[in-house]
Amino acid sequence: MKITVNGKQVEINNGSKNVLEALREVGIEIPNLCYLSETSVYGACRMCLVEVDGKDIVTSCTLTPREGMSIKTHTPQIYEMRKGILQLLLASHDGDCTTCEMNGKCKLQRYARDFGLTTNRFETVSKKAVTDNTSIIVRDNAKCILCGDCVRACEELQTVAAIDFAHRGFDTQVVPSFEEKLENTECVFCGQCVAYCPTGALSIRNDVDRVYKAIKDGKYVIGMIAPAVRASLQEEFGLEDDIVMAGRMVSVLKMIGFKKVFDVAFAADLVAYEEAHEFLDRLEKNERLPQFTSCCPGWVKFVEQYYPEYLPHLSSVKSPQMALGAVIKKYYAKELGVNPADIVLVSIMPCTAKKFESEREEFNGDVDIVLTTRELVKVFKSTGMDIKMVDPEPFDRPFGLSSQSGLSFGKTGGVLGSVVEVIADKVAVKNVNTRQIFEGTNLTEVELENGKIVRGVAVFGLGNVRKVVDKLKSGELQADVVEVMACNYGCIGGGGQPYPNDIRTRTKRARILKDTQSVDVLISPTENFHMRQLYEKYFGAPLSHEAHETMHTEYRHRRRVQEKEIEILPLPTDDEDKIEVSVCLGTSCYTKGSYEILEKLIALSNNEEWAKNLEIKGTFCVENCGKAPNVVINDKIVDEATIEKIKEVALSEIRKEERDPEVSKSNL
């Protein structure tokens, strides 16, 4: 298609969604604050105004290109308008740039500079702003410009919608429901809202000071670096062809005071190896298929909340971060002769959800601190070292060796590819064929020697994931193993990666990571002899008891909404004597008769002596709607509950307490 831009004829892509994107391709980035190419068009910031055919001034993000149209992108009138918009935004903006997380990376700051706004003709007004600085994702609405990028990323890309606009007019704020702290909501901490926030309204909790404190306190500080981090660091320092970046990172960390630096790609090999065996085992027994990967903590929380029926399908192998954490604290500390309590393990990740993962109680704090790539960049920049001139140093052994497969964990398809590599080593594989089947979803068919075909799906972006899981549920799609990464393009697009973190950058990072991978001499995880040694020394074999103890975990049902239970029949008795019975009053359970159960329970407690110690509560949505009605008795879910079933479980709970009151007390 030919259009005229600023008086010159240009050829634009016929498939362009709108004029803004079309002009991007010909080298004009129209100023914009609310345009995200992956989501629906919002058209709210009005910065992307262009003049069409010499008369109308319209937003280019909502304008469909048409043959022969004439666009002017920068007339004096448009310049004035943009300036006005910026001045209005700045009038209610907390402009304390030096203490802002986004200082130097902020789009608003950049435009203010580019448009020469050294003074503002409007008086500054401050608005009531919600802040949340205790969650992993920090919110400061005084810096919010209401572009809605975070809202759309959360709702449209991730289908979580933990945040939305609330209130109206000047009072409008982006907040979770009832202005709750994010950690108490359905937020999965993928950090995509942070990745897309053009200002400093959303940022990540900075844990750098904790690392310095550990070093100062004389702790044995060990670092480990995720595959995706090196790719974005190369980009951040403008060293895109610098394949030894990882080595330079090791050097800098050692100079700062880290005692050892390991490679999470090693752990990726370990996890792929264990997970492949777990998969082959399930395949043989034909149980809990498809097997879902569990390396991505955002995805894990997503399943726990939305698809609890698939929890048994998750691979029980810990993520690379947590697996290596356990190995270091349990075995390596002994080898070193250092008390595990004196080791501070710092994991460097592209991911915000990894902070959440490290704090999950299942993992007893094996990983002490998680730094995101952006925090690492700050550490590096604050040293003043010219990263180009730092001599690379190899990762420490034994957890420094990795294969190409392990490195590929950083991007979509990497985990699945590694699992396939291990399988190929165990069983003869004839053919491997990968193709895209839906948006963000690839299908890999592995044809085994015996003619059997193993189907693996790799999907990224939780919105795409939801579609895939629903298709698996309905039977429209068949798969044996599914790799899930919550962020678009995988970990390289994680919420902790440097800005900009858009499609263009993510594709570039994938290429950089591939280049880095290609120099690795080991291809399959099975070739990683340090990993094999670990098995020989401690685990014996994959899926052994010891391997289970150290590297496996289990996940739990998690309610989307954290809420107190409703007291229906409170008991005056001491906590240890009573049996808690919570009846779900959610819609599914209600329609399956949970109210009748409640009535019967109350009658039971009034009429029968043994039932006096039942404390009856109302709860709602235990996220097990398929098997309604649900009743929870002392943390045990009784599904498809009848009063008889409840009686049985409650009686057995009472008997258990009578038999061994001490044990039941300590369980409480």
Next chain:
Amino acid sequence: MLTRSFDKVEKILEKYEYKKEMLIKILLDIQHEYRHIPREVVNYIGVALGIPPAKIYGVITFYSQFSLNPKGEYTILICDGTACHMEGSMNLVKVIEEEIGIKPGEVTKDLKFSLDKVGCLGACALAPAMVINGEVYGKLTSEKVREVLRNIKERKAE
């Protein structure tokens, strides 16, 4: 015995066939039933309709018909539209405050009255006007406002 039953909410949801697009209707009925939108109910209908609670919270806080804190048994809407304003409706706010002790946006301790200032009631010919539980009182004077409020107070006392 049930301190809070979702029975009523279920009845409302049933009435609108659990349709997402009926959210505002459902919320209006809930507001009517509870005189506010309780937080548990937001979470409850969020799960029932498949709408994230943050979105419902956005709707509730956008429209002034909905409130997060209980409104009084009698909701007084005093008009501050141009016509009423010119006719001195803001003086009437002071009269109401003297009479029942609350300012716009507040509720009496006994939850009997709540007072809100609104843009325009569409009753400009009757300026200054107020609406109490759907009933319009026009051409108000200080005396008339006192009388209306006292009547309501007595009504319940009987």
